[in-house]
Amino acid sequence: MKKHFVSFLSTTALLATMTMAYAETIQIAAGGEDGEYTNTIVPALNQALIKYGYRAHAETSAGSQENIDNVWAGKMQAGLSQLDVAALNMIGERPAEAQGDLIFMGQFAPEALFCAAKEGGKVASYDDLTDPLKKNLIVSVGKTGSGTARTFEYLMKLDPKLSQVKLIREGNPTVQLNRLLSGGRDLVCFVIMPNLENELVKTVLDHKKLMFININKPVFTQAKVGGIRVYDLMEITISKGFLGFGAKKVKTLVTWVGLVVNEKLTDEILLKVLSKVALQDNLLRPDSLAAKAKALFEQLKAKVTN
Structure with missing residues (x-):
């Protein structure tokens, strides 16, 4: 029995390794090397995406606008952005050569x-x-x-x-x-x-x-x-x-910080997966700055509401 159990664990680990090896990698435009976008949010998305057969890799950038520019151009499959920066691009500042429409997903951190x-x-x-x-x-x-x-x-x-x-x-x-x-x-x-x-x-x-x-x-x-x-x-x-x-x-x-994708340039299956993952609660590590900032916002919001 013990031998079979060990064998089962080994097989499970092998399958998990194979899944990781063959998972499709999604390039996500993030932020600076030391920032929360790169070191907290993208790794959290990566963990959530694994079970759907995807992996997420953070690409460093100058920030929200560069991320959106790369998503518009199809250079990146997705990018992290502040909601207000995304709104600015959705309302009146769309590049002349841009195809499709931007979709803003999730509310990861304030x-x-x-x-x-x-x-x-x-x-x-x-x-x-x-x-x-x-x-x-x-x-x-x-x-x-x-x-x-x-x-x-x-x-x-x-x-x-x-x-x-x-x-x-x-x-x-x-x-x-x-x-x-x-x-x-x-x-x-x-x-x-x-x-x-x-x-x-x-x-x-x-x-x-x-x-x-x-x-x-x-x-x-x-x-x-x-x-x-x-x-x-x-x-x-x-x-x-x-x-x-x-x-x-x-x-x-x-x-809010969320995920921006180009509806026209994104595979339909990937679009559905990203939508599902972006809406997950408790996506971030509880000890991360992003998670603490979100918890602080919820506390303050509760006080205002009450």
Whole structure:
């Protein structure tokens, strides 16, 4: 009996190995080498896809817009993207040579917009950004095509008055924060998964001359694509305080990370499999930043609902 049991286990392991060996690999455009897209979400998708005869491989990229460009062009079978960046591409910014339509699947993790200003500077609130007497305020939004840059470009479409600011598309937000302090920038924005331990958030909180402003204009939460709300407005805790007292919070916009595919260029069977996998609950490792950010969002959402 023991011999048969061992033989059964060996056969099962061999079949599993053979399944892995012959599984079709799906190239998924992700993000930076050290980011959650590459190291958490794609590996989670890979684990979920194995039983359907597929494997997922993360291709590093500059971010959401590059991922979508590659999906449009058929260079990648799928790509991870912020929902707002996907919406921007679905509504009015479709490449002339693009075929088919984009489909956005799943809500893997939330991404929040954080905007830092200088105490006593030109920007004390969102209203300063749309003040006709304060035109050409300089706002840093990361590199061209980055998630943050595309987020801000989408917000400009939703609130045309915001278009009077001057966007600076450069990387390295830490350098941008230093330029904010020296007067070279009026606002520095970045999109990240909510995380109390994030170094950028801690840098702003630890500096007595820096602060976060609220991004809470109601028009932003009215934006929808395919019947799905693009942004939620949430009050996010950015520091715990002491024994629950003195905690710092910021009201800002939250969008979702999902999977983007091109309906016309994607095999029908694969399309169905990806749709099924993207809707799975508890897809991510519980200890990952992405899973913790999602759990935090659900807690905050429950408080707002109640």
